[in-house]
Structure formats: structure tokens, C-alpha cells
Amino acid sequence: MLRLALKMLFGDRAKYAMLVCGLSFCALLMSQQTSVFCGLLLWTTATVRNIRVPIWVADAKVEQVNEVVTMREVEVQRVRSVPGVDWAVPLFWSILQARLPDGTFQGVQLTGLDSASLVGRPAKMLEGRIEDLQLPNAVIVDQVAIEKFAKRGIRLHVGTVFEINDKEARVVGICETERSFLGQPYVFTTYSRALQYAPLQRKLLSFILVHPKKGTPVPELVHRISTLGGLRAFSSDQFAWDTLIWYVRNTGIPISFGTVVILGIVVGIAIAGQTFYLFVHENMRYLAALKAMGAGFSVLAKMVVLQAFTVGFIGYGLGVGLAALFGNAVLRKGQPPFYMPWQILAFTGVVIILICLFSALVGLIKIARTEAAMVFK
Amino acid sequence: MSTPPSMDYAVKTTALGKTYGKGDNVVQALKAVDFEARCGELLMIVGPSGCGKTTLLSVICGTLHYDTGSVSVFGQDLARLSSGKLTAFRGKNVGFVFQQFNLIPTWTALENVTVPMLLNGSSRASAETAASALLKEVGIGDKLNALPSELSGGQQQRVAIARALVHEPRLLICDEPTAALDAASGKKVLQLLKERACRPDRGVIVVTHDSRIFPFADRIAEMEDGQIKAMHGPGECQSLYV
Ligand SMILES: Nc1ncnc2c1ncn2[C@@H]1O[C@H](COP(=O)(O)OP(=O)(O)OP(=O)(O)O)[C@@H](O)[C@H]1O
Numbered sequence: 001m002l003r004l005a006l007k008m009l010f011g012d013r014a015k016y017a018m019l020v021c022g023l024s025f026c027a028l029l030m031s032q033q034t035s036v037f038c039g040l041l042l043w044t045t046a047t048v049r050n051i052r053v054p055i056w057v058a059d060a061k062v063e064q065v066n067e068v069v070t071m072r073e074v075e076v077q078r079v080r081s082v083p084g085v086d087w088a089v090p091l092f093w094s095i096l097q098a099r100l101p102d103g104t105f106q107g108v109q110l111t112g113l114d115s116a117s118l119v120g121r122p123a124k125m126l127e128g129r130i131e132d133l134q135l136p137n138a139v140i141v142d143q144v145a146i147e148k149f150a151k152r153g154i155r156l157h158v159g160t161v162f163e164i165n166d167k168e169a170r171v172v173g174i175c176e177t178e179r180s181f182l183g184q185p186y187v188f189t190t191y192s193r194a195l196q197y198a199p200l201q202r203k204l205l206s207f208i209l210v211h212p213k214k215g216t217p218v219p220e221l222v223h224r225i226s227t228l229g230g231l232r233a234f235s236s237d238q239f240a241w242d243t244l245i246w247y248v249r250n251t252g253i254p255i256s257f258g259t260v261v262i263l264g265i266v267v268g269i270a271i272a273g274q275t276f277y278l279f280v281h282e283n284m285r286y287l288a289a290l291k292a293m294g295a296g297f298s299v300l301a302k303m304v305v306l307q308a309f310t311v312g313f314i315g316y317g318l319g320v321g322l323a324a325l326f327g328n329a330v331l332r333k334g335q336p337p338f339y340m341p342w343q344i345l346a347f348t349g350v351v352i353i354l355i356c357l358f359s360a361l362v363g364l365i366k367i368a369r370t371e372a373a374m375v376f377k
Numbered sequence: 378m379s380t381p382p383s384m385d386y387a388v389k390t391t392a393l394g395k396t397y398g399k400g401d402n403v404v405q406a407l408k409a410v411d412f413e414a415r416c417g418e419l420l421m422i423v424g425p426s427g428c429g430k431t432t433l434l435s436v437i438c439g440t441l442h443y444d445t446g447s448v449s450v451f452g453q454d455l456a457r458l459s460s461g462k463l464t465a466f467r468g469k470n471v472g473f474v475f476q477q478f479n480l481i482p483t484w485t486a487l488e489n490v491t492v493p494m495l496l497n498g499s500s501r502a503s504a505e506t507a508a509s510a511l512l513k514e515v516g517i518g519d520k521l522n523a524l525p526s527e528l529s530g531g532q533q534q535r536v537a538i539a540r541a542l543v544h545e546p547r548l549l550i551c552d553e554p555t556a557a558l559d560a561a562s563g564k565k566v567l568q569l570l571k572e573r574a575c576r577p578d579r580g581v582i583v584v585t586h587d588s589r590i591f592p593f594a595d596r597i598a599e600m601e602d603g604q605i606k607a608m609h610g611p612g613e614c615q616s617l618y619v
Pocket residue numbers: 397398404405406424425426427428429430431432433
């Protein structure tokens with residue numbers, strides 16, 4: 001009977017197609033939008049992953065990594081004096097305007113690394129050597145900078161010269177970074193040169209990067225530094241999480257994505273539920289005939305549930321598959337952001353299962369209410 | 378009149394009553410119907426539209442609840458069966474032929490005919506063997522894999538008859554089996570029923586408006602306004618309404 005139930009479903013091409021389309025649209029919308037949402041959130045924490053240190057220290061007012069409250073440089077000394085600190089180095093990070101050779105401007109994330117150690121250096125150099133940052137006026141730019149410059153017809157390469165605040169910046173290397181939420185390219189230089197590029201301010205230190213001594217647990221050290229007063233320390237994981245949560249709480253991003261996801265669910269329920277109801281409704285004569293011929297409620301229920309879950313399964317596969325294809329294409333291009341952890345697949349699956357259950361229930365209620373005697377009508 | 382032992386009856390009803398609706402809209406569809414169908418005969422129920430023929434049939438086969446009186450099918454009082462048991466009883470003992478055929482449009486002739494056996498727990502293989510043998514018998518042997526839409530009305534009703542008989546039910550219920558067919562096909566269907574369905578251990582009940590098929594009946598129950606008005610024996614069927 002179950003084989004025949006499937007034939008009944010597949011035989012009704014129009015409704016079958018409609019059901020699968022509705023459910024795959026729903027699955028696509030949900031998984032794609034949540035993946036873009038997750039990708040976007042991930043972008044907000046790109047700096048944490050690009051700099052790669054276990055502990056970040058910032059002004060006590062700082063809540064997330066894309067926000068800078070400058071500190072006095074003596075704070076580095078204070079942190080170094082905390083027991084358990086292996087090393088602590090300054091980091092300059094700020095958005096500044098670069099003036100390109102054609103006279104136009106481009107915002108950049110100027111990142112000044114401790115001159116001696118170059119802690120926070122990019123993970124991957126595509127061209128040039130990181131050590132060349134010690135050369136006069138040297139900067140290293142990332143792949144995003146190449147894209148941005150290329151849009152203006154400027155081919156960026158080792159040796160290109162541009163200006164930041166009227167001061168010369170000479171490209172000595174090209175690195176690969178994880179793209180950030182802010183969209184501007186990273187420009188790496190040394191801490192001391194970053195201060196020269198930056199507009200004059202009383203305090204210029206953005207972050208202090210810390211590494212614990214062997215045997216000192218990160219949380220322990222984070223706690224010790226935070227109790228110094230005026231400073232706040234984060235483990236890198238915590239900093240990333242705090243940043244994510246900050247964006248969820250303080251921006252409209254979750255609302256706009258949430259709306260689309262809810263829309264997807266509503267459309268899915270509406271299309272799938274309604275089509276399935278229609279499917280059962282139009283087959284009511286036949287289901288009633290089966291009932292008259294001795295098919296009990298449990299047999300009919302199994303048939304209907306199988307039908308609902310079959311379209312659910314196929315719709316889910318198609319929808320998630322399309323979302324993954326989209327993600328694949330997008331990741332190759334670099335944007336928009338896309339991150340599809342298994343939780344998204346599971347979440348989408350659960351929602352599709354709920355929609356199927358709902359649809360099957362609607363059909364079953366109809367079947368239970370029908371008298372087998374209607375076949376004689 | 379002496380009463381034969383109850384097991385000779387395929388169906389027996391006593392003082393059967395059924396009303397539809399409530400309040401002002403009450404319709405008394407069956408008014409204390411005493412009726413019996415015997416094994417081995419083809420019994421027709423005839424009468425004007427709305428007289429309660431379909432209602433009687435639905436109650437007899439246990440697809441409709443009745444209000445008063447009793448129905449027994451092969452000695453089994455239907456009121457004593459739970460709804461699940463009743464469905465199973467129907468699946469095992471009753472075959473149906475409907476006016477609208479009710480063949481499932483996306484299943485082949487063969488698949489449609491296997492259904493009653495599958496519902497009774499037969500394997501697909503044995504159901505298909507029995508179904509294809511029966512379809513050959515009713516003259517559809519070359520259309521086993523045709524969809525109902527690819528068959529003529531007469532052919533569809535033959536498939537439906539095969540479906541009604543495949544699980545060897547003891548009672549065959551036909552509601553207006555010829556209403557959707559032309560005269561020639563209708564006659565052929567009745568011939569088929571007469572030849573294949575009528576057996577000494579089986580009751581066959583045919584509800585019909587179609588006076589052209591009256592001669593095929595062994596007895597005819599004439600209904601009017603929810604009651605059996607007259608029973609006509611074998612001798613009279615030839616002459617009625619022709
Ligand atoms: N589900 C229902 N609800 C209310 N009234 C009904 C229902 N089914 C039948 N009736 C009424 O019960 C009476 C008997 O109906 P039934 O269908 O048994 O007649 P019938 O003899 O089969 O008629 P026909 O020859 O037109 O098929 C009619 O008056 C009909 O209107």
C-alpha cells in the first residue's frame with residue numbers, strides 16, 4: 001500500500017511539483033538567509049581571527065572588536081607587570097582614508113603591529129615578506145585592497161605608492177586576510193609608523209595583545225588583567241562572541257534576516273499545507289473508497305504521512321542543495337557573506353518536518369471526519 | 378411462511394431505521410426496514426430517487442451508522458463490532474462496485490485490483506497474480522498496466538468488478554453499477570456479474586434505476602419512501618418495468 005501511496009503522490013504531477021516547489025523554496029529561503037546572516041555575523045569578528053592572539057586587552061568601555069576607545073601607552077607596561085603574562089604588545093587599529101594615485105580616497109583598516117615582534121601579522125603572505133615592514137614607509141595590503149583598487153582601474157602590486165594622511169605608504173607585500181564586516185581592506189604597518197599616519201591625538205593605543213606564560217590558564221589571566229582597573233581583557237573566543245552578541249543586540253540585522261526567515265516559513269506552510277490539503281481533498285473520494293474497502297485509519301494515516309514526508313524530504317534536499325550551490329558560488333566571489341554550519345541544516349530540517357507534520361495533520365483530520373459512505377455519492 | 382436458518386441469509390435487517398439531520402431538517406431515510414438478501418441470489422433494490430436505496434446499502438455494508446433496529450451480515454450483528462473491527466470485517470467480507478467506479482486514477486488497472494488483497498495482508502506478488510488472473514477473466518487481460526483514464530467506461534467498470542471480487546468476499550454490493558454506462562456496456566457488466574459473482578455462498582445486492590437490467594435479477598426489492606414496498610420473485614423480474 002505504501003508503494004501505491006507514493007504512486008498516488010507522484011502521479012499527480014501538478015500538485016507534486018507544487019508541493020516540492022513550496023517546500024524547497026521554504027528550505028532555500030531559510031537556509032540561505034540564515035547562512036548569509038551567520039556569515040555576516042562571522043565577518044564582524046574577522047579582526048579577532050586575523051590577529052590571532054589568545055588575549056585581547058582594551059579600555060574598560062570597549063564591548064566589541066570593531067570599536068576602539070584609545071588608551072595611553074603606559075597601559076602596556078601595566079599589563080606586562082601582571083603575573084603570568086609572557087608578553088604584551090601594543091596594537092594600533094583604526095579606519096583611515098587612503099589617497100590613491102588617481103586622487104580618490106579609500107577607507108582602510110590601518111593595523112599597526114608591534115615593530116619588534118610583528119605580533120598580529122597576517123597568516124598568509126601572497127607576495128613579499130612580512131619582515132619588509134621594517135623598510136621605510138612600508139605597508140602590506142590584503143587581497144581586498146587589490147579588489148578595491150582594481151575597481152578604480154589601479155593595479156595594486158608590490159611597489160605601488162599611495163598616501164595616508166599625506167604621508168607616503170609603499171606596498172612591500174600582499175597578504176590574505178579574512179574579509180571583515182566593515183568592508184575596508186586591511187593595511188598592515190608597524191605600530192610606530194601607524195602613529196605617524198594617524199591624526200594627532202593624546203592617546204593612540206587601540207588594543208594590547210597578550211600571551212600567557214606556560215601554565216597560566218587564559219581565563220585566569222583574563223581575570224587578573226581585568227582587575228587592574230580601567231582595562232578589560234577578553235580571551236579571543238570571548239571577544240568574538242561578545243562582538244557577535246553586540247551586533248545581534250544593537251543592529252537591525254537579526255530583525256531583517258529574521259523577517260525573511262519567518263516569511264519563508266509562512267510561505268512554506270501556506271503553500272505546502274494548502275496544496276497538501278487540496279491533494280487530500282481531491283483524493284477524498286478515493287481515500288473514502290479505500291476506507292470502504294477496508295483500509296483502516298492507521299493505513300490511510302501511514303499513506304498520508306509517507307506522502308507528506310516524501311515531498312518534505314525532496315523539498316528539503318532541493319532547497320538546501322540550492323542554498324549550498326549559492327553559498328559555493330558566493331564564497332568563490334568573497335561576498336556576500338555565507339556561513340552554513342550544520343546547525344542551520346538541522347534547523348531547516350526541523351522546520352520542514354514541522355511543516356510536513358502540519359500538512360499531514362490537516363489531511364488526516366479531513367480523512368477522520370469523512371464517512372466511508374460518501375463513496376456512494 | 379417458514380423462516381430458513383439465519384446462515385442462509387447473506388444480509389438480514391429487522392426494523393432498521395435511519396434519520397439524517399436534526400430539527401426541521403430531519404429526513405427519515407429508512408423507516409423500519411425488514412429486508413433479507415439470500416446467499417446465491419442476485420438481489421436488486423429499485424425505487425425512485427431519494428427513496429433510501431443508497432442509505433440501505435451503506436448501512437448494510439457498515440459504512441454508515443443506523444439509529445434503530447439491527448443488521449446482521451452472515452450472522453454477524455454489525456452493532457457488536459467496534460469501528461476498527463467493522464472496517465476489517467468489511468475489508469474481508471464485502472466487495473464494492475460503485476457508480477463512479479472510484480478507480481484510483483494514478484494506479485494501473487492491475488494495481489487497483491490488488492488493493493483489497495493488500496489491505497487484507499496479502500503479499501504484493503500473490504495479490505498481483507490473483508489480480509491479473511481475474512482481469513483476464515473479465516476481459517481486460519491485455520490492459521493490465523493501463524491507467525483508468527486509458528480505459529472506456531465499460532472497461533473501467535470491469536476493472537472495478539475484478540477489484541470487488543479479487544479477495545473472494547461473501548457479499549458483493551453494487552450501487553448503480555450501470556448508471557455511468559451505455560446500454561450495451563451495462564448489459565455486459567450485468568452478464569459478467571451474473572456469471573462471475575453469483576455463487577451459492579455469496580450474496581449479491583445491486584441497487585439500480587436501470588430497468589433494462591431488471592431481467593438479470595433473481596429477486597427485486599421495490600423501495601419507496603424509506604420502506605420496502607414489494608418483493609418480486611424470480612418469475613416477475615422479467616416483466617417488471619420492461
Ligand atoms: N448525508 C445526508 N444528509 C442528509 N440527508 C441525506 C443524506 N444522504 C441522503 N439523504 C436523504 O435521505 C434520503 C434517502 O437518500 P438515498 O441517497 O438513500 O436515496 P437513493 O434512493 O439512493 O436516491 P438516488 O436514487 O437518487 O441515489 C433522501 O431524501 C436524501 O435526501
